Amino acid sequence: MPKIISIRPHHMLCTEGYKGFNYNKESKLNWTNLISALKEDPTQNVKITLNEDSFCLECQNSATNKGTCDKNFVQNLDKKIKELLNIEDGEIYPFNTLRTKLLNIMTKEKHHGICKDCGWLKWGLCKDTFEK
Numbered sequence: 001m002p003k004i005i006s007i008r009p010h011h012m013l014c015t016e017g018y019k020g021f022n023y024n025k026e027s028k029l030n031w032t033n034l035i036s037a038l039k040e041d042p043t044q045n046v047k048i049t050l051n052e053d054s055f056c057l058e059c060q061n062s063a064t065n066k067g068t069c070d071k072n073f074v075q076n077l078d079k080k081i082k083e084l085l086n087i088e089d090g091e092i093y094p095f096n097t098l099r100t101k102l103l104n105i106m107t108k109e110k111h112h113g114i115c116k117d118c119g120w121l122k123w124g125l126c127k128d129t130f131e132k
């Protein structure tokens, strides 16, 4: 587990709706461990990054792992959530501060609009994340 978990803005949405679906088993284990750690201590600090984060570490799609992650696509999603949450690259926040902010802002309609081109939403795997 990294000393401080880094998170790219759009992963605030993905972690909220995570149901265990992932690209590969190493990445699934990594996501499960990170989400468990954040649930166990939601007050812990996370660092905002606009590049690969702690969740990307074991992803077979990451550029680091010579995968096919669509950099422009994910960076565009990051930009939208960064603006929505009014956060900047390199800032550090308690995870639950960011989560509360997100839950106060996000609706099912906004989520579906922002993520309309993401495969996970198209496959219906996270479409219920912000249903109230």
Ligand code: SF4
Binding pocket: 052, 053, 055, 056, 059, 060, 061, 062, 063, 069, 070, 074
């Ligand atoms: S590398 Fe890309 S596909 Fe993999 S977890 Fe990170 S943003 Fe998602």
